[in-house]
Amino acid sequence: METTDVILNEKNRGEVELFSDGKKVGFMEISVYNQRLTVYHTEVDSQYEGRxxxxxxxxxxxxxxxxxxxxxxxxxxxxxxxxxxxxxxxQDVWYNKEA
Structure with missing residues (x-):
């Protein structure tokens, strides 16, 4: 069973975390500032790729x-x-400077 959670510290930096059977197997590095959520990096453990x-x-x-x-x-x-x-x-959530 997979679960996800958003964890932010007091400076509004943190992760979106992914757990599979209670083990952390992936994450996204994020920060929140001025009504913008910036996502920097996504990573999933190699043994869980393709799922x-x-x-x-x-x-x-x-x-x-x-x-x-x-x-x-x-x-x-x-x-x-x-x-x-x-x-x-x-489109409703994407802060797209090109649009």
Whole structure:
């Protein structure tokens, strides 16, 4: 069973964490400032690659942004690629300077 959680410290820096059967197997490095959620990096343990775990992290990131009325600054190559491939799915949360 997989679970995700958003953990932020007192400076609003932290992670979206992914657990599989109680073991942390992936994360996204994030920060929140001025109604923007910046995502820097996504990582999933190599033994769990190919199972759609990065997509689970992305789903939690996006739902957290929507729940907290935040715009996502996609500095992470994975997140940026997903936003560019599926702009209709993320246009409400994507802070896109190009648009």
């Amino acid at each position: 759609g775990f990065a997509k689970l992290l992305l789903g939690k990131l996006v739902s957290y942004a929507r729940e907290n009325d935040l715009k996502i600054v996609a500095l992470c190559p994975y997140v940026h690629a997903q936003f560019r491939r599926h702009p209709e799915d993320y």
